[in-house]
Amino acid sequence: MQGIETEWSELEKQVAEEAFKKAYNRETTALIQEISNKASIITEIEEVWQLHDFLSAKRHEIDGKYDFDYSAFIFVFARLLKEKWISLDDLSGLETDKLAKMSALARMS
Amino acid sequence: MQGIETEWSELEKQVAEEAFKKAYNRETTALIQEISNKASIITEIEEVWQLHDFLSAKRHEIDGKYDFDYSAFIFVFARLLKEKWISLDDLSGLETDKLAKMSALARMS
Structure with missing residues (x-):
């Protein structure tokens, strides 16, 4: 997406990376809890395969979402919001313009 | 494998199917317990992905192993033994010859 790249100051990069890590930690911690809960109530093999399908989808989703790339950060943060x-x-510390874009995208999506 | 197919009497088929179901139930019950135990002690997201890998392998293995097919039953039972x-x-009720083959394969493999 050359030509429409967003500029990130050093401070903004710090804020972005910190927020990104926080989101990753929150989401993966929630996933660990969810897996533990789901697994504890399984009684049929079909539910094991459902858990497997669920994990396949989550792994794909998380691998894709937390791919560190500034050119996509507006979209990634909009999604995480x-x-x-x-x-x-x-995200406090980012330019107002970026925050407005992220918020708008989060509402629209 | 035409030409070397093993003959199965009606009684033997009943015994084989019953034993097959028993093995499947035992193995899947053990798997459910194992998944529940593994999931209950997960603390890191990497362990979630390890659980996912483990489930992928188990699903592949079980799908393949419990494919109901008389032409491969000697091998399947050897493996289950x-x-x-x-x-x-x-397997009591199967011909002595079949049991001997299965036992021999189980020891050899």
């Missing part, structure tokens, strides 16, 4: 893995507070 | 999902007692 929408999914509530981060709040606008976590 | 070796893995201790069935015992010779479960």
Whole structure:
């Protein structure tokens, strides 16, 4: 996406990386809890395969979402805002313009 | 494998199917317990992905092993004997010749 790349100051990069790590930690911690809960109530082999399908999808989703790439950060953060893995507070320090874009995208998506 | 197919009497088929179901139930019950135990002690996301890899392998293995097919039953039962999902007692009623082949294969493999 050359030509429409967003500029990130050093401070903004720090804020972004920190918020990204927070979201990753929150989402993976929630996933660990969810897996533990799901596994503890399994009684049929079909439910084991459902858990496997669920993990396949989650792994694909998380691998894709947390691919560190500034050119896609506006979209990634918009998604993380929408999914509530981060709040606008976590992004405090980013330019108002970027925050507005992320919020708008989060609402639209 | 035409030409070397083993003949199965109606009684033998009943014994074989029953033993096959028993092995499947034992193995899948053990797997459910194993998944529940593994999931309950996960603390890191890497362990979630290890659980996913483990499930992928187990699903592939079980899907393949419990494919109901008389032409491969001697080999399947040899494997189930070796893995201790069935015992010779479960196969009581099969021809001595078949049991001997299965036992020999189980020891050799």
